[in-house]
Amino acid sequence: MDEIDRSLLDILQQDATLSIAQMAERVGLSPTPCWKRIQKLEAGGVITRRVALVDPTRVGVDLSVLVSIEAGEHTPAWLERFSAGVAAMPEVMEVYRMAGDVDYMLRVAVADMTEYDRFYKRLIALAPMKNVTSRFAMERIKHTTAYPLHPSAFRDRRAVEGGEPE
Numbered sequence: 715m716d717e718i719d720r721s722l723l724d725i726l727q728q729d730a731t732l733s734i735a736q737m738a739e740r741v742g743l744s745p746t747p748c749w750k751r752i753q754k755l756e757a758g759g760v761i762t763r764r765v766a767l768v769d770p771t772r773v774g775v776d777l778s779v780l781v782s783i784e785a786g787e788h789t790p791a792w793l794e795r796f797s798a799g800v801a802a803m804p805e806v807m808e809v810y811r812m813a814g815d816v817d818y819m820l821r822v823a824v825a826d827m828t829e830y831d832r833f834y835k836r837l838i839a840l841a842p843m844k845n846v847t848s849r850f851a852m853e854r855i856k857h858t859t860a861y862p863l864h865p866s867a868f869r870d871r872r873a874v875e876g877g878e879p880e
Contacts, residue, residue: 715760716871718743720863722751723760727860730764767859775805775823778851779830782816786842799840805833816847 721741725732732740738748755761770776785792800806800820808821824830830848838846 715755715868717868718871719751719755719760720865720868722748723755723863724860726752726761726764770823774825777824777826777830778854779820779822779824780849780851781820781822781837782812782845782847782849783818783820783843784815784845785817786844788817792841795841800837803833803836805829 718741722737725737725740734745734749734752737752738745741748743751752761770778785796796818797809800809805822805824806820807823810819811817812819822830822833824833834846834848
């Protein structure tokens with residue numbers, strides 16, 4: 715990947731609805747090479763999917779909950795049961811296996827406390843858990859889906875061996 719790919723990824727993370735012509739103009743390519751680069755990024759798994767981002771308040775999931783879990787067991791069977799269970803729960807937006815005093819962290823989106831209570835009861839029925847702690851977000855201050863694009867992941871097209879420009 716090079717700086718043009720980096721620019722395309724930045725553009726796509728901000729607004730994937732732009733036309734190929736618009737993106738091509740912004741990165742200094744004609745549409746066909748631009749489209750081919752995007753297809754290559756998709757084929758290589760760099761772009762995993764293109765989706766619409768939805769306002770949670772407008773679709774009735776106003777309550778964000780961060781749930782930390784200490785596992786009841788540390789066995790492959792427990793992990794398989796837990797992983798399959800949370801993967802099947804539409805309220806679970808993200809799941810992370812953690813290092814430190816918490817084994818797993820979940821981000822959950824629900825309508826209200828009553829719905830969270832129903833979710834919680836399903837969650838604790840999945841597999842034995844030592845501890846479950848819920849933290850309720852009062853305000854979302856920042857939310858982004860755009861990853862920072864670190865320069866070390868991209869080669870400089872202008873540089874050739876010996877550091878001279880092409």
